[in-house]
Amino acid sequence: MGVLFNKRESEPQVSLPIHMGIIMDGNGRWAKRKGLPRTFGHKSGAKNFRSIVKYCSQIGIKHLTVYAFSTENWTRPNEEVIALMNLFEQYLIEALSDFQNENIKVKFLGEMEKFSSKIQNLIKEVEKSSQNLTGMVLNIAMNYGGKREIVNAVKILAEKVIKNDIQVSEITESSFSDCLYTAGQPDVDLVIRTGGECRTSNFLIWQAAYAEYIFTDILWPDFKFKDLDNILTLYAKRKRRFGGV
Numbered sequence: 001m002g003v004l005f006n007k008r009e010s011e012p013q014v015s016l017p018i019h020m021g022i023i024m025d026g027n028g029r030w031a032k033r034k035g036l037p038r039t040f041g042h043k044s045g046a047k048n049f050r051s052i053v054k055y056c057s058q059i060g061i062k063h064l065t066v067y068a069f070s071t072e073n074w075t076r077p078n079e080e081v082i083a084l085m086n087l088f089e090q091y092l093i094e095a096l097s098d099f100q101n102e103n104i105k106v107k108f109l110g111e112m113e114k115f116s117s118k119i120q121n122l123i124k125e126v127e128k129s130s131q132n133l134t135g136m137v138l139n140i141a142m143n144y145g146g147k148r149e150i151v152n153a154v155k156i157l158a159e160k161v162i163k164n165d166i167q168v169s170e171i172t173e174s175s176f177s178d179c180l181y182t183a184g185q186p187d188v189d190l191v192i193r194t195g196g197e198c199r200t201s202n203f204l205i206w207q208a209a210y211a212e213y214i215f216t217d218i219l220w221p222d223f224k225f226k227d228l229d230n231i232l233t234l235y236a237k238r239k240r241r242f243g244g245v
């Protein structure tokens with residue numbers, strides 16, 4: 001258990017990001033290093049995901065967005081895609097009780113139509129049963145792409161202009177944000193990427209325009225509470241100037 005940020009025992013001692021994003025990378029390499037198939041890495045990653053979500057809620061993160069499956073991940077070998085779909089299904093069933101116990105409101109970001117009807121139904125059930133919960137908002141990005149999200153927002157605004165619901169002059173950063181999957185939620189303060197790669201991979205490219213990025217070599221299944229505590233301590237020391245001086 002992390003110590004610095006354990007809200008159940010004391011208030012966090014440093015300022016936390018209000019909205020935190022996590023790119024959970026490195027499952028495949030974690031498994032390979034152990035001589036196991038990649039799918040074992042995802043299984044271990046899903047288990048870790050479940051406990052990190054609970055920890056984030058307990059230490060007082062208000063919005064957590066995780067990258068579970070990108071619009072590009074469909075190009076992976078079929079057996080890996082199937083294994084990931086099975087894990088999503090299992091997680092959505094098993095974690096339902098976590099959301100109620102931890103008061104977590106869940107939202108899914110992305111185009112859900114591409115998932116099986118079973119997964120789509122579970123998604124609807126999870127969103128519906130957690131919609132009135134008042135604790136942390138957990139955004140699960142699935143079949144998500146930042147560029148696609150932006151194009152989608154452009155289409156929504158274009159339709160409104162065509163229908164004369166709004167004027168072009170009314171298109172602002174704020175009205176644009178309202179057409180993103182994260183409408184109504186604050187911009188992202190911190191993005192963590194595990195697994196050693198230093199890129200954004202099409203994740204929250206609008207919302208994270210002024211986010212701090214922290215990259216760690218730790219592979220996602222090995223990323224534990226103390227590692228998160230260390231990153232949050234680093235984040236708290238960053239001077240955020242938002243383009244000012």
Ligand code: FPP
Nearest residue numbers: 024025026027028029042045046068088091
């Ligand atoms: C990246 O690791 C991880 C993914 C593409 C999937 C993320 C999924 C999980 C953490 C598990 C399930 C999630 C939920 C919501 C239950 P990678 O395969 O790219 O690893 P590599 O870079 O080592 O190949």
